[in-house]
Amino acid sequence: MPAQMTTVRDATLALLRRLGMTRVFGNPGSTELPMFRDFPADFDYVLGLQEATVVAMADGYAQATRTAALVNLHSSAGVGHALGNIFTAFKNQAPLVVTAGQQARSILPFEPFLHAERATEFPRPFVKWACEPARAADVPRAIARAHQIAMTPPFGPTFVSVPVDDWDQPGEAIEPRTITTANPGDxxxxxxxxxxxxxxxxxxxxxxxxxxxxxxxxxxxxxxxxxxxxxxxxxxxxxxxxxxxxxxxxxxxxxxxxxxxxxxxxxxxxxxxxxxxxxxxxxxxxxxxxxxxxxxxxxxxxxxxxxxxxxxxxxxxxxxxxxxxxxRATPGVRPAPAPRDPVAAPDGDRMIDRLAMHRIAALRPRESVIVEEAPSSRAAMYDLLPMLRADGFYTTASGGLGYALPASVGIALARPGERVIALIGDGSAMYSIQALFTASRLNLPLSVLVIVNHRYEALESFGRHFGLTKVEGTDLSGLDFCALAAGHGMAARRADTPEALDAALAWSFATPTPTLVEIVVD
The missing domain is CATH 3.40.50.1220 (TPP-binding domain)
Structure with missing residues (x-):
């Protein structure tokens, strides 16, 4: 191939640059590596240690920037790991362009190791559009179309499977198109x-x-x-x-x-x-x-x-x-509604989730962002931790766990200079604990607050709803989140009294690097 010839990789990187998608969220596999040959200095690769973590980081970043984020996954096994948070991205209506590796076209007839059979069907129905281009030269055009569809309301993830040998094939430049999509209504x-x-x-x-x-x-x-x-x-x-x-x-x-x-x-x-x-x-x-x-x-x-x-x-x-x-309103036609009754702060000094929410509300920086996945403490959050600023709260729309901790990393990347607070239950945290590694590596101003009640309390509550006297598989005793944080390179403190909680929150919110506070509640 002549040295001056444009490759599929060249054309794709130029397209991504014009689309402003120079940050790649990924966990690399063998069939993706040629995409990153001579990776440009103006691109940024954000490494996640598991594919579901990668997708949630990109989801948070996309929602916080209101632009499509690029995700790079391995073929079937990697996409399979990621599906839970692809489902969440679909429910969140987060605009993602997900690319996944595929084995070389020449050996696909022989069902090679680590290939993706029926690659475009695998992530459905939780992507808006999926494609494995018929020709290597069509890869940039497929990614351009995936971007357009992801960014057309209702936003959502799209998927492109790329054979490993396509990246070095001849390609041609693709100019991104502008499509007006906001519908003012009939x-x-x-x-x-x-x-x-x-x-x-x-x-x-x-x-x-x-x-x-x-x-x-x-x-x-x-x-x-x-x-x-x-x-x-x-x-x-x-x-x-x-x-x-x-x-x-x-x-x-x-x-x-x-x-x-x-x-x-x-x-x-x-x-x-x-x-x-x-x-x-x-x-x-x-x-x-x-x-x-x-x-x-x-x-x-x-x-x-x-x-x-x-x-x-x-x-x-x-x-x-x-x-x-x-x-179109006529002001003054109706009396202003009476404000709702204020919720009383918790009495006493018992370490319960309501006390934790009250103290977080009192001590958090004014311009902070809450990213939550603590289902059993949500009622306490609604009562005592009000959201007061636009784009100040994110959680999962799907109900699937393992979203908020990595999403908080993506949101912190998208909102430099702002304090991001990941408010996570102990059960939820363990679904994507690998996100602590990425937060530490990127040195983000992230406060990870883990509400530790030593069980899947949301399931215990549902057990009572269904009349169960005992719910199996909900005991989480023995987890040590300070040790887990240290193992991922993050400073941590444990709080099991109100005094320790206030001190740990003040320390975490004032620290410019990522920290974790293990909040032990009754």
């Missing part, structure tokens, strides 16, 4: 909704993660104040979209039919923006919404609108729709 439908709001006496606004993805924080505040609407967080919302100390904020909807009906019973109209309302965790009979409630839904994901059991749906960008509806 004007006639929004006009009808505006009229319905004008006639409502007690409107509610319910915000899902899509409102945060669309940057609708200010628009939601304007809407709530203009319409004197109570504002709720949608069930299991994985992002924060409204200041939780605002007088219009009414709290968090729970993921059950009876609770949703009870919580919305005071309202005659509810507008759900950016996420599902009827997201259930356990089955139950009864209506989906209170009798007489007019329900409207705005989302950029047609799938969410299609499976909603009731309500009028409008396909639209959350911010655009809320701005339009806020501008």
């Amino acid at each position: 004007p006639a439908a929004l006009d009808e909704l505006a009229q319905a709001l004008a006639g409502a006496e007690r409107p509610a606004l319910i915000l899902g993660a899509g409102a945060a993805r669309d940057g609708a924080w200010d628009a939601a505040i304007r809407f709530a104040e203009a319409h004197s609407a109570r504002v709720y967080a949608a069930p299991f919302a994985c992002r924060n979209a409204f200041p939780e100390d605002h007088r219009c904020f009414a709290g968090f909807l729970r993921a059950s039919r009876q609770d949703i009906v009870a919580q919305l019973g005071r309202h005659d109209l509810a507008l759900v923006v950016g996420g599902p309302l009827n997201l259930y965790h356990t089955e139950a009979p009864g209506p989906h919404v209170p009798e007489g409630l007019a329900l409207w839904l705005v989302d950029d994901n047609p799938a969410v609108l299609s499976w909603a059991p009731c309500g009028r749906g409008i396909l639209a960008n959350s911010r655009s729709a809320l701005e339009t509806l806020a501008a």
Whole structure:
């Protein structure tokens, strides 16, 4: 091959550079190595020690930057390891371009070692699009298309399988295209909704993660104040979209039919923006919404609108729709909603999760970001650790564990200079404990707070729901998170009294390098 000839690798790296995707999240395998021959100095390879960890780091980075992130995985085994967090990225609507190695084309007929059989089918249905290009020369074009699809609402992961011998084949430059994707919504439908709001006496606004993805924080505040609407967080919302100390904020909807009906019973109209309302965790009979409630839904994901059991749906960008509806309001028509009753701080000095949340709220830096995966302590977090800034909270939309700890690494990479706090249960932490290595290597300002209750408490709670007297496989006693942190190169402290907790939190939040605090609760 002439020295001046452009290779597939050259064309792909040039494309990635033009797309701004010069940070690669990966765990290398043999079939990926030729992609990184003469790796450019302006690219950055972020190493994760397991593929699920890699995908979650990229997911956090993509959400925090609102741009697609590039993930590089090994063929079948590596993609298999990553599938849990590919599923989470799909539910998070995180824009990822996932590339995976494949064995050389010339030996694929012989089922070679470490090849991927039916490579494009393996990650489905949790990728928006998957491709193994028919020709080596088509690899850059496939990656360009994967980027476009990942960044078209609803955002999500895409997948390209690349045979190992493609990278050194002749290629040609690909110019990225610009596609306008934000949907302002049907004007006639929004006009009808505006009229319905004008006639409502007690409107509610319910915000899902899509409102945060669309940057609708200010628009939601304007809407709530203009319409004197109570504002709720949608069930299991994985992002924060409204200041939780605002007088219009009414709290968090729970993921059950009876609770949703009870919580919305005071309202005659509810507008759900950016996420599902009827997201259930356990089955139950009864209506989906209170009798007489007019329900409207705005989302950029047609799938969410299609499976909603009731309500009028409008396909639209959350911010655009809320701005339009806020501008159509007549201020002063309704009295401002009374603020919800404050939650009392925990009494006494028992080391319980409510005390931990209260102290984290008191001591955290004002501009910090919370990345949470402590399911059994979520109620305490809702009550005592309010989210007060836009893009200040992230968690998993899928319910799968092993997301938040590595995602906090990706978010810290995306938000240089800001304190990121990973709030993790002890059971959750062990799903992706390898993320401590990457945080240490990158020297990120990350505080890892592990709530240690020595068991899978969320499962214990579900056991009580199902009437079990004993739940098998939930005992986690014996884990030593300070030792685990030290083994990954991270400083750590243990806190098992309120005094030790305050001292450890102050130390962690003031330390510019990554730290871990093991918070032992009753």
